[in-house]
Amino acid sequence: MPRDASGAGASLSPLRLDSSCCRNLNWRCDLDAEVDAERFESALAAGGYALRCRHPALRVLRRGGHEVAWVLSTGRLQVRVGIFVDPEAREAVARSLHAELAAWAVAAAEAPPKEGVRGADTDKGGQSRTT
Amino acid sequence: MEHKELAQDLTGPDLKVVASAPYVYHCHHFNLFHDQTVEDALGSEESFRVRSRAARRSAWPMLSAATVATGASTPVERLQLASAIFSWMGHGNLELLANATGGEVRGDHLHYGFTWREKYGDRVRRRFPVDAFGSGFAAAATEVAFGLPPGSLNPSEDSCFACRDNSCNISLAPGDGSEEIDAVDRKVVEAEVGTPGHGKEESRIAEITRGLNGFLEGITGDERGLVQGFGIYVTRHLSGYYDHTAYESIHLIERQAPQAVQAVEELFGESGHVCVFYTFGNLLLSPEWEGMVGKVKGDVEEVVSACVAIARGLGFGHWTIEELAPGQRLVLRSTSNYEFPFYRKTYGKSDKPRCYFFANAARAMMQLAHRVDWPSQPTLNEELYQSLFKQGLQWRIEETSCCAKGDDHCEVVVSKAD
Numbered sequence: 001m002p003r004d005a006s007g008a009g010a011s012l013s014p015l016r017l018d019s020s021c022c023r024n025l026n027w028r029c030d031l032d033a034e035v036d037a038e039r040f041e042s043a044l045a046a047g048g049y050a051l052r053c054r055h056p057a058l059r060v061l062r063r064g065g066h067e068v069a070w071v072l073s074t075g076r077l078q079v080r081v082g083i084f085v086d087p088e089a090r091e092a093v094a095r096s097l098h099a100e101l102a103a104w105a106v107a108a109a110e111a112p113p114k115e116g117v118r119g120a121d122t123d124k125g126g127q128s129r130t131t
Numbered sequence: 132m133e134h135k136e137l138a139q140d141l142t143g144p145d146l147k148v149v150a151s152a153p154y155v156y157h158c159h160h161f162n163l164f165h166d167q168t169v170e171d172a173l174g175s176e177e178s179f180r181v182r183s184r185a186a187r188r189s190a191w192p193m194l195s196a197a198t199v200a201t202g203a204s205t206p207v208e209r210l211q212l213a214s215a216i217f218s219w220m221g222h223g224n225l226e227l228l229a230n231a232t233g234g235e236v237r238g239d240h241l242h243y244g245f246t247w248r249e250k251y252g253d254r255v256r257r258r259f260p261v262d263a264f265g266s267g268f269a270a271a272a273t274e275v276a277f278g279l280p281p282g283s284l285n286p287s288e289d290s291c292f293a294c295r296d297n298s299c300n301i302s303l304a305p306g307d308g309s310e311e312i313d314a315v316d317r318k319v320v321e322a323e324v325g326t327p328g329h330g331k332e333e334s335r336i337a338e339i340t341r342g343l344n345g346f347l348e349g350i351t352g353d354e355r356g357l358v359q360g361f362g363i364y365v366t367r368h369l370s371g372y373y374d375h376t377a378y379e380s381i382h383l384i385e386r387q388a389p390q391a392v393q394a395v396e397e398l399f400g401e402s403g404h405v406c407v408f409y410t411f412g413n414l415l416l417s418p419e420w421e422g423m424v425g426k427v428k429g430d431v432e433e434v435v436s437a438c439v440a441i442a443r444g445l446g447f448g449h450w451t452i453e454e455l456a457p458g459q460r461l462v463l464r465s466t467s468n469y470e471f472p473f474y475r476k477t478y479g480k481s482d483k484p485r486c487y488f489f490a491n492a493a494r495a496m497m498q499l500a501h502r503v504d505w506p507s508q509p510t511l512n513e514e515l516y517q518s519l520f521k522q523g524l525q526w527r528i529e530e531t532s533c534c535a536k537g538d539d540h541c542e543v544v545v546s547k548a549d
Contacts, residue, residue, distance in 0.1 A: 019416045019510045021158055021363045021409055022249055028508075053346065058422030066351060069362065069418035074426075078418045080362055083249065084240070126358060 011035050011105035015098045018078055024090035025083060029098060031075035034109045043104035044068065064098060077101065132201045134166050134215045135351070138367075140344055140446075141317070144324045144467030150200060151317040152193035153370045155469050156347070158363055158389035158444040159246035160409040161402055166261070168398040172380045172391075175259040176447060179266075181379050182372075183286050184310070186267025193315035194275040206230075206276040215270030216394065217265075219351065221366040222360030225269055228315035229303045231277040233284055236269040238262060238299035240355040242366055243399035244292035252293070255284070264300045264372060273303055284312030315371055315473045319349075323475050325466030330451030332436040339437065342423045343444030346376075361417040363410060363521055372448075377487065396487060403491030404498075404520045410463030411441045412499060412511045427505040431457035436502035439463070442492065450489070453542065458501070461545040463493040471541060473533040478538045484530035490543040494528045495520070524548070 013030040020026035031040070041059065045051075049061035049068060059070045065082030079097050081090045137150040147154050170178040183492060194213055197203070203212045210227040217225045223240040238244070240299070243261045260266075266286035274283050285306040290296035330336075350360045358365055377399045384395050414420055415427050427434065435455055440448045448468035455461050470486045484490070498519050503509060527548045532538035 006323065017510065018362075019413055019508070019512075021160065021413055022246075026362050053349065053419075055346075055422060058419060060419065063352075065355075067359065067362075071418045071422045076418055076421060078362060080359070083245075083357065083359075083364055087249070087253075 011109040012077075012098070012102040015079065015095060021082075022083060024094070025081050027081070027091075027094040027098065028081040029077050029079065029101070030066045031070075031076065031077060031105055032109060035075070035105050036108045037072055039108035040104060044101075047100065047104065066093070068101065069098075081111060134212060134219060135200065137197055137216070138202055138219075138348075139453075140348075141321070142344075143327050143449070144321075145327070145340065145443035145446065145449040146320060146324070146469065147367075147368055148317045148320075149220075150193045150365065152189060152196070153315070153317070153320055153446075153469055153472075154220070154367050155370045155373075155447055156360075156365045156410075157368050157373075157406060158365050158410045158413075159196065159242065159250065160407040162243065162366060162368065163247055164405045165376070165399070165402050166263070168395070169376045169380050172228045172395050172403075175402070176303070177258070177264045177379075179288075183270070183373045185375035185379070186264040186369075187271045187281055187310065188267075188312050188375055189369035190268045190271035191275060191281045191312055192316060193369065194271055196276060196316070209276035209329055210272060210314035213268075213276065217268060217272075217359075218356030218419065221356065222268070223353055223356040223363070225265060225272070225356075227269060227272055227276070229269075229273045229284070231273075231279060231283075233303040233305055234273075236266075236273075236286075236301040236303065238265050238269075238301060240357060241265045241292065241299045242357075244299050246364070247293040248295075252295070256295070257291075257293045258430075259294070260291035260299075261293040262291060262299050262301070262451045264280030264368075265299070268421075269301050270303055275307065279441070280308040281312050282306050283308040298457050313477065315374075315476045319476050320467075320472045321475060323472035323534070324448075324500070327449040328462065328464055328466060330439075330453050331455060332432065332439075332452060336436050336440045336443070336452075339424055339440035340501035343440065344421070346419065347444060361414045363413050363417070365410070370395060370469035371473060371487075372383050374470060374477075378474060378485070396520065400487040400491035401520075403488045403493075404495040405516075406488070407438065407492050407495035407499060408511060408516050408519065410445070411496075412503070413437050414441055416508060416511070421493065429503070429505035431455070431500040434503075435461060435496050437491075438496040438499065444484070448489070459547055461493060461497050463489075463543050463545070464495075465489060465541045466534070466539070468541060474535040481533070481535040482491040483536065484533035484541075485535035486530060486533055486541050486543075489541060490528050490530045492524045493543045493545050494524070497526050498524065501525075 018026040019027035053060035067080035069078040226237040270286040284303040453462040
């Protein structure tokens with residue numbers, strides 16, 4: 001599927017505004033089921049995102065004051081623009097971050113499938129760790 | 132000991148302390164609303180004095196305990212510790228440059244100034260500085276660093292980001308050192324609170340609370356001294372600050388303008404609506420909640436029990452659901468919250484209920500549970516807040532018992548308004 005004007009491809013839905021405590025901070029998109037979770041997470045790490053929280057069903061990562069929160073079980077992603085960004089510039093920053101995520105999602109979907117596809121993390125017996 | 136290790140959860144009463152001082156999580160919507168209520172009640176100058184005094188009164192004992200616990204023995208170590216705690220609290224960055232006779236303090240991304248400009252700056256021109264908490268905290272930090280009694284340094288904010296200045300600058304001038312502080316610390320709180328009760332949905336609420344506590348424990352401030360969790364910017368704020376400012380304002384109005392007391396009490400109570408709507412609501416819509424608990428379906432029992440768990444996780448106390456009849460009635464109880472222990476210790480027994488936040492938060496929970504279409508993932512904005520809480524609020528509340536009056540538990544009954 002060709003990319004649409006929003007920058008999304010087949011693997012990541014277009015961006016839309018999500019609820020947040022301040023104007024235009026949080027934006028939502030959804031990962032396609034075909035995206036390999038492990039590869040996508042690796043891409044985030046290689047792209048400079050550091051893990052803030054690892055939970056069986058959840059990842060929260062941060063880079064340069066922006067965050068990505070990812071619900072593994074549903075594929076929901078929330079792109080969180082740093083509050084220090086001028087309100088008028090937040091949408092553009094969110095779209096830029098989204099474009100990057102979309103590229104990684106496409107790559108993670110196109111790669112040969114690995115064992116243990118996306119879904120709940122089976123480690124740690126249900127415990128969450130925040131960093 | 133690191134400053135982060137100073138924080139502890141009191142899991143029975145679901146309260147939180149840092150260096151023995153009670154603290155709670157609140158977002159900027161609540162913080163700005165609360166401080167604005169003080170300002171509306173007392174005027175800009177008097178309100179800044181009351182708020183900065185409240186900040187010193189809550190921070191001084193906390194910082195004194197922190198210096199002992201961490202072994203910070205020199206002024207430089209103590210000032211660095213104070214700055215680190217301030218940032219851990221999510222209040223921004225403070226550069227404490229003063230000495231025993233006073234001096235300058237520079238603030239960067241100070242919570243009140245920064246978020247005031249974020250929320251109102253494009254619509255309103257503010258003329259009076261807003262960082263009373265940072266100012267009082269800076270005074271306390273410098274006093275503790277140099278071994279001075281409280282009140283030795285008087286703070287004023289000379290420039291403020293909320294007033295469209297480029298930065299926040301605070302001055303500390305010599306004071307008379309005569310401020311007496313009777314700290315409401317962990318020991319006091321534990322003596323005042325009662326045995327935690329059990330209510331409806333207890334095992335679900337307890338499980339969610341454990342998950343929230345685990346998640347919140349690991350959250351740290353960023354390089355700007357801002358704290359984000361669940362996609363919400365929050366402060367870990369000394370609850371003594373809220374209590375002192377609210378009760379001082381109300382008592383002052385009781386003495387000087389008793390005809391206005393009800394209005395002021397209602398405004399402090401409305402802060403409970405603001406908190407539940409913006410903080411609880413956004414938490415329920417967050418990916419973290421979806422991952423840890425599941426997407427909110429919107430059943431009344433589900434939303435109310437979720438809100439009770441959030442209250443516990445944020446350090447508001449061990450709230451329990453005594454009774455819940457969807458569409459009709461909610462009875463919430465507590466033997467611990469962050470309001471009555473302060474009141475009892477500071478003012479003695481009250482002749483009327485004093486848990487304004489607890490009572491109004493209960494009402495807001497019912498409004499959220501009945502009037503928000505959760506599956507549609509709404510945006511919780513000012514427009515929705517106005518339609519839920521300013522136009523046809525369908526619930527009335529009565530605090531039928533209150534530990535501030537000497538009762539053995541606090542109870543609020545939320546019932547359908549006629």
